[in-house]
Amino acid sequence: MTMTISRQTVIPITELEQSAFCRSDGNLRTQTLEEEFKAGVRWQKIPTRYLKLSPEEIDSGIAEARKALGNQVVLLGHHYQREDVIKYADFRGDSYLLSKQAAAVKEARAIVFCGVHFMAETADILSSDRQSVILPNMAAGCSMADMANIEQVEDCWDDLGSVLGETGQVIPITYMNSTAAIKALCGRNNGIVCTSSNADRAFKWAYERGERVLFLPDQHLGRNTALKMGIPETDMVVWNPFKQMGGLTPEQIRRARVILWQGHCSVHTRFTTRQIEDARKKYPDVKVIVHPECTRETVAAADYVGSTEYIQKTVNAAPAGSVWGVGTEINMVSRLARENPDKTVFCLDPVVCPCATMYRIHPAYVLWVLEGLVAGLVINRIEVPAGTKADARIALDRMLEISE
Ligand code: SF4
16 A cells, blocks of 8 residues: 655745845844843743843943853854853854864863853864863754754655665765754764865765765755866756655656755845845945855856855955845844955845844853853753764764865
C-alpha cells in the first residue's frame, strides 16, 4: 500500500516577523524595551525592572557589571547588531570571524554572544567545556536557519539516498547559518560547513570527494557560488522541503550537480536590480557592492560581491570621495557610513529594514545576562548536546582547515 504524506508549507515565524522593525522614516533609535515590545514580535520574557530602563541607566549598569566581571566575560558582537549593542563588544565580526574568536578566547568563563542562535551554538561547539555561551535574548533566531529543520533535512538525505544509492556521492555543505543538528549531519556524512567567505573553497573541497553537492539552507549563496565556479544553472535544482521528493523527479536529481535547499535570507533578498539602477542614475560613479545571499540577478548587476568582512574591508580601503551603494544589513551599512565620512556610503534599499532577529538583542537583555553572571547565574546558556557537538565539530574543523 502506498502512503501519501501531505506536506503543508510552514513559513517560519521569524520570516513573518521580519518587517516588524522596517522604518520608511529611517529612524532606528533604540527605545526602552517596553516601547520596543510594541513592534509585535516575540521577545523573551525578562524581569519587569529592565523594561523601563533608560539608555543611560543601561549604560552605567553594563559598565558596573563588566567591572565586577573583569576578564571572566567576553562580549562578541556581529556586524548586524545595532550601534547601542555593538559598542559593548570586545570583538566584532561576521559569523566566521566570531566563531574563530570564540575558539581563541581561553580565559573568559562566559562568552556573551550578541548575534543570533546558530552563532551562539557554533561558539559553544568551538569553545572549551568550562566556558558558557550566552545568547542575551533566546528569541533571536535567524529566519534563514529556521527554513531548514533537522527532520526535513534528514528526510531529504534519505530521499536522495533512495534515488542515488548509499554511495550516491552527494556531499552536503551547510552554510554557517544553520542549526548545530544540520552541521552534525554534514559532519557524519563526509560534509562540511562554509561561510560566505569560503563557500567556493567548500565547493572545490566537495567536488574533490563527490559528484554532487547538497547545499543548505541558502539557495542564493549556493547558486551564486556555483555560477562563480562555472557550473551552469541547468546543472542545479532546488529542493522544496514541502513537496514529495523535494518536488523533483529521480531523473532531475540524477542529472543535478548542485541540489539547492529552498531557503533564503529575508534581509538580503530585499535588494533588487531596480534599486541598483536607481543608485546608478543618482550617482553615475557609484560602485555597487552586495552580499552573496542576494539573488542571482542582484549579484550579476553589482560591481563587487562578498561577505560582510569583504564589504567592510573594500569600503574602508576605497579612496576618499568614492561612492558606495551597499546591499547588506542596515546597521552594518550605517556604521560603514559613519566610519567613512570622506566617502558617500548608502544602503541600496530606501526602506530601513534591520534583521529583525538580530535586532532583538536590545541592550537591556545584555544588562540582564551580565547582572546574572555577577550574581552567579548563567541566564540563557546555549548548550549543544555532546553527540551533536562532536559531529558538528568535524564539519566545522573541515571548514577551518580549508580556510587557513
Ligand atoms: S541577516 Fe539574514 S541570514 Fe543573517 S541573521 Fe538575519 S535573517 Fe539570518
